[in-house]
Amino acid sequence: MLRSPLLRRAVPLAMALWSVLPAFADDSCDVCMQWNEPVDPFRIYGNTFYVGAKGLSSLLVTSPQGHILIDGGLPESAPLIAQNIVALGFKFEDVKLILNSHAHFDHAGGLAELARESGAQVVTSPWSAMVLRSGGKFDAGDPQAGTLKRFPMWTHPQTVEDGQSVSVGGTQITAHYTGGHTPGGLSWTWQSCDNNNHCLNMVYADSLTPVAAPKFRFSKNKTYSNVLADFEHSFQLIDALPCDILITPHPDASALWARREAQEEGDTTNPYVDPQACHNYVAIARLALQKRLAEEQAGTVK
Numbered sequence: 001m002l003r004s005p006l007l008r009r010a011v012p013l014a015m016a017l018w019s020v021l022p023a024f025a026d027d028s029c030d031v032c033m034q035w036n037e038p039v040d041p042f043r044i045y046g047n048t049f050y051v052g053a054k055g056l057s058s059l060l061v062t063s064p065q066g067h068i069l070i071d072g073g074l075p076e077s078a079p080l081i082a083q084n085i086v087a088l089g090f091k092f093e094d095v096k097l098i099l100n101s102h103a104h105f106d107h108a109g110g111l112a113e114l115a116r117e118s119g120a121q122v123v124t125s126p127w128s129a130m131v132l133r134s135g136g137k138f139d140a141g142d143p144q145a146g147t148l149k150r151f152p153m154w155t156h157p158q159t160v161e162d163g164q165s166v167s168v169g170g171t172q173i174t175a176h177y178t179g180g181h182t183p184g185g186l187s188w189t190w191q192s193c194d195n196n197n198h199c200l201n202m203v204y205a206d207s208l209t210p211v212a213a214p215k216f217r218f219s220k221n222k223t224y225s226n227v228l229a230d231f232e233h234s235f236q237l238i239d240a241l242p243c244d245i246l247i248t249p250h251p252d253a254s255a256l257w258a259r260r261e262a263q264e265e266g267d268t269t270n271p272y273v274d275p276q277a278c279h280n281y282v283a284i285a286r287l288a289l290q291k292r293l294a295e296e297q298a299g300t301v302k
């Protein structure tokens, strides 16, 4: 018996997904249906599980006293995420906290429904909280301001300070302010342990891509004047984190599916473990920002 209405309609909604997304059938989000492709959930390490869709990460960090969910995908991802949590043998109602990386429709779109149906608290940065409360209408300072899709609002998110930890049971997760992609971006870190109490440093690093609305310039703007300083802070912070396993809001950015394939092919070492992953992620992000700044200077921004 599925107590939650969200779960009761999860299976049929997942099956009928392609026919119930008229909003994404237009040009406004060509890749949304690809992003929201269902995938079976799986354990990454210890008490950390992947419960997201193919192109949008959601993680479940479990404890006997309740669970923490990170990111909610698109509005249409919520039933898939709930279904994946149940498929792993956990109770959706045991999700106590839902954390967010950044308040864009593709990572925060499902938060409202997931929070309402599970009874969990949503936790994010003060800037992202303003976006969530407005359903994406508030976008001041966002490099992509004016071009982003709206999503269901969540009126009472909790906020965390830089370096603050949140916990459920014995599981503690720490927030790091890593702005740049948005003014309110958060990365989250925690430890997960296997049955032999071998513990690894887990990093959910926020998007670091310099994506912008047509008229926005990272090199000079009045709406997010700290953007380059925020990027530099984020690069340095993520590069210096204890980082055994990196997962990113878009899973391909940390090679999740290549690692999953290696695991399925019987790689006996855990292919998710990669102490160079955070360094590589930052190096690629630095190059992308340098390229963008060079284009701005040359006047060749498309």
Ligand SMILES: [Zn+2]
Pocket (backbone or CB within 6 Å): 102, 104, 181, 207
């Ligand atoms: Zn984004």
